[in-house]
Every structure is written in C-alpha cells, then in structure tokens.
Amino acid sequence: MKLKTAFLFLLGLALAASAAAKSIELLNVSYDPTRELYVDYNKAFATYWKAKTGDDVTVKQSHGGSGKQARGVIDGLQADVVTLALAADVDALYDVAKLIPQDWQKRLPNNSTPYTSTIVFLVRKGNPKGIKDWDDIVKPGISIVTPNPKTSGGARWNYLAAWAYAKHKQGSDDAAKAFVTALYKNVPVLDSGARGATTTFVQREIGDVAITWENEAFLAIKEFGADKFEIVVPSLSILAEPPVSVVDKVVKKHGTEAVAKAYLEYLYSPEGQDIAGRNFYRPRDATAAAKYAAVFPQLQLVTIDADFGGWTKAQKTHFADGGVFDQITTK
C-alpha cells in the first residue's frame, strides 16, 4: 500500500513537472532591415504565446544580408525560422541542404509572404540633385548607394526594379542591361546588406541617392529626421515579397516545431499585420492595409513572376556566378 502511495505521489510530481511552464527559445534568421520589425513583433508574440500556452518564448534575432544569412543557415546556423528578403534565398535551404521541403512556399498564405514592400529612393533634404525617377540616377556624376546583389536580397530587388523600369521604358533586355550597367558605374561602394548601405548613405554621408527598401527609407527618416532626408518614389518599382519559413530540420531537432509554426502564422494575425504596417511594411490584410494606406504611396509595381519568370529564373540569369550582374561589374 505504501509502495502504491509513493508511486502515485511520484507520478503526480512527474505530471506536475511536465505541466509546468516551459521556457522556449527560437532563433529567427532574417535579413538586414527587419531588426525593428521583429523586436516589436517578438514581444507581441511572446505575450500571445504565454496567454495561449503558459510557456515563455524568447526569440533571438540574427540579421545580415539575406543571401549571406541563407548561407549561414545552410552552413549550420541553427535557425528555427527564416524571414528573408526573397524566395530564392529560402529556396537555397532546400536546394543546397534540404533543410525545408521543396513546396515550403505553399504552407502559408500569399506564398508565405506576410507583408510586402517596394524599392524607393532616399535622397538628401531638398533633393539637391533633382532626382525624380530612375533616369535621373544613371546620369554621370550621380553617386548611388546600393548594396551588393551577391549578398543582399534588397540589392537584388533594387537591381530588378531598375531593370524592369528600363525594359518597360525602352522595350528590350539589351537596353535594360545597358541601363543597369550605367547605374552600377555610379555606385562607389557596395555594402553587403541593406542596413550597411543605409549607414553608408545616412551616417557616412556618401552618395546622392540610396536605392533602398521602402521600409528602410521610412525608418531612416523616422530615426534621423525629415529635415535631413526625403523619399522619392519612382514611376515604376517592384513588388518585393519577403518570405518566411520554418526550418523543418532544425525545429525537429530543437523540438520547437509547434511554436515556430505559430510564430510565423501569427504574422498574418491582425496584430501581426498591424505591427508590420507600423514598421513600414505593407500589410497583406485588408484592414491593416487600409489603416496604413496613407503612409504608402501608390505606384506602378511589377512582379518577379510576371516580369522575370520567378525567382529561380531571375537568380540564375542575373545573380548566379557568370550572370548578368557579374558581366556588367567585371571589367
């Protein structure tokens, strides 16, 4: 009888211990300009998750050029989730290391892109060089700041937006190639990521114009003052769709599959969408999009699928070794 009582007591203890709140840690490996977004979002998600499950979740962040970050995950960086700048970088997790399934993009709405952005120009206050559109920045004597497309997702969006503009205006790939060739001749320094490029333009005071994420441009003005910089919206740009994915092999190893999945799903929630809008990312959700509609200018946006045949093709054509970018920058 005593043995039975002791057994039941121990069993009770074990159940109580297993029912106690857990402390969970996730690593979100993201691209350069999302630092502030995910600081906000992680707090909100931790509160949500605690209320839902009683568990404490801490999300660590890692930021850098999107391509570089993807390489890091492939090389062993233990990311539970990735929130990168473009689908090609997430594709690489499948292509190179089989860390995620091939159809990863189908797992969440909008091809796993919970928010969008676009590419705009950031110029110095008063726009001393009179920059209004893409044609103005390829003129001789204009100094452009944009990061390296080999390492930065944002830089690839910048490049493709310029390409799309030229092709729409002049009608051929050759003209577009000549256009981006002229553009990169005006780039004195290539940072590895978007945040580094912002530093170059804003803090190091290099260049007349920075081609940058819309959210990064808004953030620069918020941080450094509207009296120093202004945003120029070109006549045409590209719809940038930064995707997110759970890194399946890692979450299985860490036992964080459920919380990692919930972490990304919550980005689509009203609160997640509101946080995106608040941090200058264009929300997918209609309510949040309406709330922030006044913030985001309307402009003609091309898409990666329609104009470039998707990321796989665009990556191979333009940014792979020996691709167009290498051709125009290798002398």
Place this chain on the structure above:
Amino acid sequence: MNHSFARQLTPALAALVSLSALAPRLPAAESDDLQLLREQIHALEQKLLVLERKQEIKDEAAAAAAPTTPKITITDKGFTLASGDNANSIKLRGLVQLDNRLFFNDGGIVNNSLVLRRVRVISEGTFAKNYSFQFVPEFGGGSATAASAFTVLDANLGVTISPELQFKFGKFKSPVGLELIQSDSWTFFNERSLVTNLVPNRDVGAQASGDVLGGLVNYTAGVFGGVADGANSTNADFDNEKDVVGRVFATPFKNSAGSPLQGLSFGVSGSLGREKTASGRTAGYKTDGQQTFFSYAATTIADGQSWRVSPQFDYRNGSFGLLGEYVLSTVNVRPSLTGVKAELQNKAWQLAAGYVLTGENSSFTGVTPATNFDYANGTWGAFEVTARYSDLKIDNAAFPLYASVSTNADEATSYGLGLNWYLSKTVAFKFDLYQTKFGFAPGAPAISTTQLLRQDEKSFITRFQLSF
C-alpha cells in the same frame, strides 16, 4: 570604424568653402571658379569618405569571416592548425631527450652509455570543440618497456561534457603517481624518483575527470586493464581482471591571491583490482641510473587482490617548488602457479625541490625563461637547482620465496642534486648527480651476487632536451 581622417579634413574643406563664399562681389568668372572649387572639394570629400567606407566594410567582413578563417599557429608549444572558431584543431608537438649516463666507482661494470631516452612525435587535436585525441608513438631506445622497439605510448580519445565532467578512453597515464602524471619534460630530475617504480604507468582503460567546487578540486575515476608496478600496458589487457583507479587533488587556496599557500595542492590517489597472471610479475624496480636493483623471480606470478594508495602534494611559491609523494603498493603473489600465496607490501616515498635561480616561477608544467639564451645579446635563459631524496622498501616477506635474496636489494635510498639550464622553453640541458644506497634483506650474502649492488650507485646523467 575609423573615418576620422575625412572628419578631420571636412572642417578644413568647409572653412575653405566658407572663405570663398565670403569673398565680396567677385566677377562672374571668378564666381564660377569658386563654384567649381566647391564642387571639386565636395567630390574629393566624397572620394575620401568612399575610401574610408570601403576599408570599413573590408574590416567588418574580415571580422565576420574571422570565425571561419583557419589559423596556423607556430609557437614554442608546437604547430597548430585550427579552425577560425577553434572548435577543430590539430597540434603537432615533439620531444627528444638525449642522455649521457656516467657511472662512478661501479666495480668495473661498464654501464656508461649514450641513450636516446625519448623520441616522440606527439599529435593532438580537437574536433567539434568537445572531442579530442592524442597519439604519442615512442621511438626512443631508452624506454622502460621497449628497449629499442617502436611503441604506442598514448592513443586516446577525450569527450568533454563540461569542465566538471570529461571522459577519456584509450591508452594513457594511469592517475596514481603524482610525478608520473607530470610531463616527462618538466620533472625536476632527468629520471623520476624510486616512487615511480610502484605506480602503474600507461594503461588501457576509461576514466572520468573534472574540476569541481569552482576548480578547487580535481577528481579522476577510471577503470583500467591493470598493469604491474611501473609497467606500461602492452595495448592489451594484462589479465582478465580490472583495476579501479581514483584520485582527488585539491588546490584549496588557488584563489587566495598573495597567500603563501596559494600554490599548495594535495590529494590522494589509489588503485584497487585483482590480478592473475601466468607469467612474471614485473620487469623490476630501477635506480635513478635506470639499473635494476630488484625483480621478482621469473616464476613468480600475481594472483589475487592488489591495491595502491598514494598521498601526494605539490607546492609552488615563486621560484620555489616542492613535490612529495608516498606510495604503498600491495600485491598477492605466488612463487609458481601452485605455490603458496603471500601478500606483499612495498613502500616508497620521495621529496623533491627546485629553485629557479634566475627568478622565473617554478611550475608543475615547466619553467618558462624570461629570456632565451642568446650569446650575442648576453641573455642566458633560466637556471634551476634541484634536490631530491627518495626511498623504496621491498617487503621482506618477498624473500626468498618470491625473489632471490642474494641477487636483489630490499631497499634503495637515493639522493639527487641537479642543475637545469633552460635555454628556452623548448631547449634545455639538465645535469643530475645521483647516489643510491642499497639495503639487503636478512639472509642476504655479505657480498651481493649482483655486481652493481656491491657498492652505492653513483651516476651523473646529462640530458639534452628538445620539447615543444
């Protein structure tokens, strides 16, 4: 990052522009020139900023790449190839000891010799931060276990769980003797004391060890195949039985900076096992001059429990070092497979001291000269004087059934004086003078039948050592 040059230059350039702006009512041509000048200054400033930013980016990239850039290190501790994050490394070290042994008043025995005592190429490494290996082949001709043949001295794998718990598997030094676990390069004397005759040398097994209580106490516990006193494992188990070996060693004042006791360490080690052999018990106990003064009869075998206990201490205070240990070794033996069993207890102890004359610190891990010997620059390295007393007493019950009373001594008492000259951390000359007196069991002949036991052993051993 540094972009100070541009920052310093900018005010000067701005002042220049301002001065030019203040110039009153300039003709149109001159005004154009000033505008041109402003533009040129701006362009120059931008170029400068770009150059500095490029360097900044380069530095950041180098810093980010540092953890993945392999490193090659060549120091007086060997050659190391390591991954950028040091998680993986391979180290190559070496040890060469060339001894000249001179014996005085040795009754006509010609034992003087030149010996390559140790020749080792030591490879060590770490993989994935927590897994290590060590491989030490011995090519030296003076090895106690192999007169001239190549032997594998150490071959082991380490697994680090935490500083408190580490595992080692393979062949390595059994953690009983304090002087024995000290590196061959850094003992006070060329040859270890008589005490080392009674402790196991390298053995095959597994052990757990770690630093606990904030690093004040080190423990080791292991299971080994078991070897006879002073013996090395032949890479296979000595018999079907196993030895359990343990050691606890404390440095309680380690964190008491300024205390004279800060360098005091002490502890106790021991082994317990059973042995049953079909052949001889041991190759014999040796003097400081590496001559055998006692060995069991060839037919004597081990049969039964054996255990050892060894209280030990080490003390370092500035240039002064002191090491002491006592060993009691108990073994059950039979004179033959069917003979009468007896439990024998052999005992030994030593006290050894060193003082570094040139002021460097004495250390269990060797003296590091403040300056290397460099005749041209007038620097001489480090000099250390050493002294030692040691004694080994054989259980008299060993005679005459298990060992010959006429060919063996039952006690050896040794005095040693030495001078070590460390030309650098890697190169040293060591000069040791030993005198060993012998005692004999009751019933021994007045004059030993073993010639070398008829007088004290007086030896002078000079060593050239290369150790890195």
